[in-house]
Amino acid sequence: MDLLLKCDANYVPLTPITFLKRANVVYANRTSVIYEGTRFTWSQTYERCCRLADSLRSLNVGKNDVVSVLAPNIPAVYEMHFAVPIAGAVLNAINTRLDAKSIATILSHSGAKLFFVDYQNVELASEALSLLNGAAPSVIACIDDIDTPTGVRFGQLEYEQLVQRGNPGYTGELVQDEWDPIALNYTSGTTSAPKGVVYSHRGAYLSTLSLILGWEMGNAPVYLWSLPMFHCNGWTFTWGVAARGGTNVCLRSTTAKDVYHNIAEHSVTHMCCAPIVFNILLEAKPHERREITSPVEILTGGAPPPASLLQNIERLGFHVTHAYGLTEATGPALVCEWQKKVEQTSTAGSGKTQGKARD
Template identity: 50%
Template sequence: MTGATIYDHGLDRNPANHQPLTPLTFLERAAAVFPDRTAVIHGGLRRSYRDLYARCRRLASALSAHGIGRGDTVAVMLANTPAMIECHYGVPMAGAVLNTLNTRLDAAIIGFCLDHGEAKVVITDREFARTMGPALRQAGVTPLVIDYDDPEFDGPGERLGTIEYEDFLAGGDPARAWTMPGDEWDAISLNYTSGTTGDPKGVVYHHRGASLLAVGNVVAGNLGRHPVYLWTLPMFHCNGWCFPWTLSVVAGTHVCLRQVRAKAMYDAIADHGVTHLCGAPIVMSLLINAPAAERRDLPRRVSFLTAAAPPPEAVLAGMAEAGFDVTHVYGLTETYGPAVVNEWHADWDALSKDEQAARKARQGVRYPPLEALDVLDPETMEPVPADGETLGEVMFRGNVVMRGYLKNPSATEAAFKGGWFHSGDLGVKHPDGYIQLKDRSKDIIISGGENISSIEVEEALFKHPAVAAAAVVAKPDEKWGETPCAFVELKGSETVSAEELIGWCRRSLAGFKVPRHVVFTELPKTSTGKVQKFVLREMAKAL
């Protein structure tokens, strides 16, 4: 410290004026202020904030009684169920670290995650026994295995552990004081990246970041007081963008949903008065393409936060017509989920529908808790011109950036090179400061020395009325090096030829950007709706 002032003496931190930030206190407050308010809906189950808080304390107590404490990993393989919400509080209330496992990964990857995270406890839904059983047999760790037998699940699946979740909770004491983090830098959760090449990386979140991002969601998502939130986004994905903690800030209601289906979503929205939901563009497509028999009248306009690929303009227009107000957010696993929001300006309402959709397709500006966001030249680390044209890498800096990658110092150092988190996403910065993604650095197509944004080509394809989904990747070409290759899903009974789609693209794209090949197929997707372009690149090579 240099230049000490009168404010640097006798004004030190102490327990009365400084406590570690943590999202755990949000639930404590919600239960104290709104104890009888419905916190969780799951099928016929209704659970109040009083009961939710008590059950989370029971879970923390039971874990502590089994020797689980600070820095121990508790891995969970759960759908969007009440138990998953409780684990987001009860596990860190014991001082432990929550590792939410992607339910769609294979046994080998799950086994790797259990070993890499040194899981001491595994809580697993009966539905996922076919994957978790082999994963546990392959893993070197021998955790305590707790089965969760969800009454709403009536499919096949065996129990793998020695105790069922409800019996385990019964052994906990809700009167036992739960553990505040000793330091807000303490780890609260571990999230593994998708690992499309090599082993997945373990992204570590801290209590401070989770607390700040949870509050940021309230602001960015305009949640207001007592929202009713439908769980269409997997809670295993970036801890459900921190929304399990966000809902307690505003004493909102969690409406659980095991499977994302159009009819189930419309029923939940109509029956429970859902006000908010989140998801990838695939969820929007399910909603707007649902047959009339599966739809219900919405009791009010519903807020939809979407991320992943930029929403096609046609999808955005369809959502508005169906009664959904879409807010575009952007982030990565390494930024606790969404850390960028497309803040809407009132005067944009006067723009044409096409102009509005084009504005909505931009990723936007930083979340309130994020200290810095920019598009930089990754070589010089200098900001690119704010001209909407010059490509650079999107970079983040602030308190909602991960601690780093578990047991991977080289990857952590590379990610934080130059004092910024390198996203790997290529984008531009518009004159008003809003950023817009153009591609992942690995997805840019270089044809005859010209850079082609796959997103731009996909946007052109999406505008065709017969196209339900599209993804564009590079196809090796002897003359040009690479050329765009389009993979397309059509709507229902719609038909269109490859030649027609190529001609359609020529109307709005420069000649070198037009796909040379069009393949009609179902797009391979991750569990969160992201298209697996690495699979499509292999398919393109084989053409």
């Protein structure tokens, strides 16, 4: 048989950008983002991402250029996960918990061309930039709060102004090679200087599908952003929620009051977190708690939580799935599957508790 050549009819490079484009068509009027009193639909999110991508292009940000951002889980960071690759560039979401020296190391090593800074992180960013000795990103932009603007400015530009001035009809740069980079992430730097890890469009696409399938994330999930988006691009759920036509509930900080309030207010179905968040929820004061009326799926990572901690958190209305991964593997790479049969019996004190056995 003659060799079948690749063409548009039989081959398309894999990229998470297609999740947003599909969401714009299939879930246009469904709520995409909730942040305090601000709400967007998927059609609005798509338009905002196209506008931002066009503005990035007007700033000469293009193929393989790095765009860094230092910000919490706000709508702007979510939008940048699509807008930056639509412009052909590479997103570098920086850990807001790092010190100025580590952030300066990342900005220098990545060669970031544009640096977005949330208004709450201006002081930290200023200190980091002062350590670069003139090798700072050529363009710096501030992200003011979209729900309650503060008027704080930093650098030459402001995020919302960039969104509004962009062309809503911009369709983006076509991904020619699925091996092209989509994101540049860095390890936490606990043992040495942060180390960079490049994610490809193909890798991000496949990791996203793997997790939404492995977690059995159904249609129209309501996802609470308790996990930082700078952690392996939110374990790829930045792209995964779009793939399932879900709703992103954004949080500036993961406090017990905010988590309980948003779960109850928006009927949250899914969230990710480290086991330490379990303690935050369990130790919440009575006035901070809200009743959880339907189960909330939690995907947690790192060391396996103790059985007693799992039992306590599930009594509150959460169902926990444990995963393990690392930055070099685009986040969670192993998922501990719950088994149908109740096979494991453990003795705690004088009583016996039964739990589901795991792989």
